Structure formats: structure tokens, C-alpha cells
Amino acid sequence: MTTITYDYSPEAAEQQGEILYQAIRQMQQDSGDTLYLLVDPVLLLQRTDTPFVQTLVNRAPACVPLPHKTLPQSAYPWLLALDRANEDDQTLLRNSIIVALEELHPESLCQNRGRGICGWLTSGASMADLIKQLGHTAVQKQPNQGSVLMRYYDPAVHSLLWSQLNEMQQRRMGGLLSGWLFPDGDGQLVMHRFQPARVLYSTFSLGLSAEQHDFILSTCGIINRTLRRYRQQNSHQLRHPEQAAASYILLALARQAGHPALQQSADKERFALQILQFHPAIDQHPKITDLLDPDTFGDNVSWTKRTLNITPETWQRYARELAESQTTENQ
Numbered sequence: 001m002t003t004i005t006y007d008y009s010p011e012a013a014e015q016q017g018e019i020l021y022q023a024i025r026q027m028q029q030d031s032g033d034t035l036y037l038l039v040d041p042v043l044l045l046q047r048t049d050t051p052f053v054q055t056l057v058n059r060a061p062a063c064v065p066l067p068h069k070t071l072p073q074s075a076y077p078w079l080l081a082l083d084r085a086n087e088d089d090q091t092l093l094r095n096s097i098i099v100a101l102e103e104l105h106p107e108s109l110c111q112n113r114g115r116g117i118c119g120w121l122t123s124g125a126s127m128a129d130l131i132k133q134l135g136h137t138a139v140q141k142q143p144n145q146g147s148v149l150m151r152y153y154d155p156a157v158h159s160l161l162w163s164q165l166n167e168m169q170q171r172r173m174g175g176l177l178s179g180w181l182f183p184d185g186d187g188q189l190v191m192h193r194f195q196p197a198r199v200l201y202s203t204f205s206l207g208l209s210a211e212q213h214d215f216i217l218s219t220c221g222i223i224n225r226t227l228r229r230y231r232q233q234n235s236h237q238l239r240h241p242e243q244a245a246a247s248y249i250l251l252a253l254a255r256q257a258g259h260p261a262l263q264q265s266a267d268k269e270r271f272a273l274q275i276l277q278f279h280p281a282i283d284q285h286p287k288i289t290d291l292l293d294p295d296t297f298g299d300n301v302s303w304t305k306r307t308l309n310i311t312p313e314t315w316q317r318y319a320r321e322l323a324e325s326q327t328t329e330n331q
Helices: 010-031 041-047 051-058 087-102 106-110 127-137 155-164 167-174 210-234 242-255 265-277 286-292 303-307 312-330
Strands: 034-039 078-082 117-123 139-141 147-149 177-183 189-193
Touching (some): 010 034, 010 087, 010 177, 034 087, 034 127, 041 051, 051 087, 078 087, 087 117, 087 177, 106 210, 117 155, 127 139, 147 210, 155 177, 155 189, 155 210, 155 242, 210 265, 242 265, 265 303
Antiparallel strands (some): 034 078, 034 117, 117 177, 139 147, 177 189
């Protein structure tokens, strides 16, 4: 089983920062396109004591308008072109990587500080066309309803959303881009390479299904909040990498979809965290299936109440027993 050991320490961040810097440089070199830094100013501007933020503001990045009537201009992302031949731009690039890795610390994220560095993009299109694509793609029409902001420029959303899109949707989300790179919540490099569209799309719809909209509006948040707590509790221990952890949570939520004990987000997050902490199929242990049985509890008894008195030691024993039974079945 693949595990993650990144511990968010300054030493680990320095090493990972160099990996990200070289990958960004290589992505730009391979494409031959302009390199851009995309940021969320709402979160970054809370860190005005950071020299990087002051430098960024002084550069006056371009706003990326989001065509949604409820969003003020202050919420628009910023886009800034970086010249690899310009020493100041390369310093800004390196500093943006430092900030991006600092933002990942679980303690910071659990205090809802969020992530302001959205990633590094490459594109050969005009900046005006790229800005239009980025902004309009972020606002998607719900089936038979109004528009919804799809914060795909947020790395925490992008990383999870990507696997929910089909090939056509991924291609349309890429649009005029040739590359998009960012660190995931474990500090690991995520890079998408695109065959850029020759011209700006006439429509920016990804054709999202009702299930995909539900993922954006609900499930994605549940997974991200769970991952924050999981990393906070296991930052110096072996843990599941982001995509594997998200997959385990999705499978477990699907197994228990519609269960009356798991209707509230808090209960789903508690359940998801137990899946990551103890066993990806901990809900399949006989003692846990008994707790889920409708004859054991009424529909009004939440998952939190059903599992409140189970100690970590008991959960760990259930996990061992489940693993042993699965090993026996596979022999």
C-alpha cells in the first residue's frame, strides 16, 4: 500500500519546494508557453505581513472575473504572467512555492485559513482569452436550476474534482491551457498536461451531471474537511495519500448512501475519518454492521451517537479482525 511521509516541517518543505520549482520550469520549457501564477486574493490578503503578498500586490495582477451575480470583484482570482528570463519574476516564483507549501500545514487549514496559491499554469493564448476561459469555466449551470461556482481553481477542490470528470470534461476544463501544476494536500506534485484548444470555446459548459454537481456542492467539502483532520492527527506518521484517501471515503459513503444515521455532514465526516484511521472497509466489520442494522437503532439515532462509546483501541481491534478475515478469504 502506498503511504505518505511528508511531515510539513521546514526541512521537508524546502526539499519539496525544489522539486516543485524544477517541475514548473520543466513544464514551461516543454510547452514553450507563458507561465502564469494563479492566486485567490481573498485568502492571501489576510497575510499582509508576508513580503510575498506585498510584492504580489505591487505587481498589480490581472483580475479573473467570475460571471456570477452574487460574487463581488474582491472574490475574483488574480492572474500574473512570470518571465523566466526576469530575475524578479523567478524570485516571485520561488516565493510563491514557499507560500503554497506553508499553507498546507494541517494546523493552519484546520483553522480555516485556506489556500491562496491556486497553482502555476502555462498557455500560449492571449491573456484576455485565458482570463475569460478561467472565469467562465468556474461558473457552471446546474440541471434545471441556477448557476453554481465551481471553485476548480482551488487546489483542494481541483485535486478531488479531476477524478470525477470524464475525458471530455477534463479537456474542456483545460481549454486554452497546456499545463496546470500545484501541490496536493500532502505536498506532492500534481500536474495536468493538456492539448490546448486552438481557439476559445464558444460555451464554457462542462456538461456536469446532477451527481457531479452534488459532489461539488457537498461531497467535496466533506472529503476535504476529513482530510484536514486526518493529516492533523497523522502529520508525523505514515498515512494514505490524498487520492487513495478520497477514494476510500467515496466508496464508503456510497456503501452507506441514504442510511438514516449518516444524513448530516458531521456524521459523514466522523464516519469518513474512521474509514481513514482504522480500515477502508471498517463499516463491514460485523460489530459495525450491527450498529447500522435498522433493528438495532431507530432512524433518528445518528452515527455519532451510535459510535460514541467505541474506544480507539476497540476500533483498532475491529480493524485487525477485519484485515485477518479478508486475508483468510483471499487464501
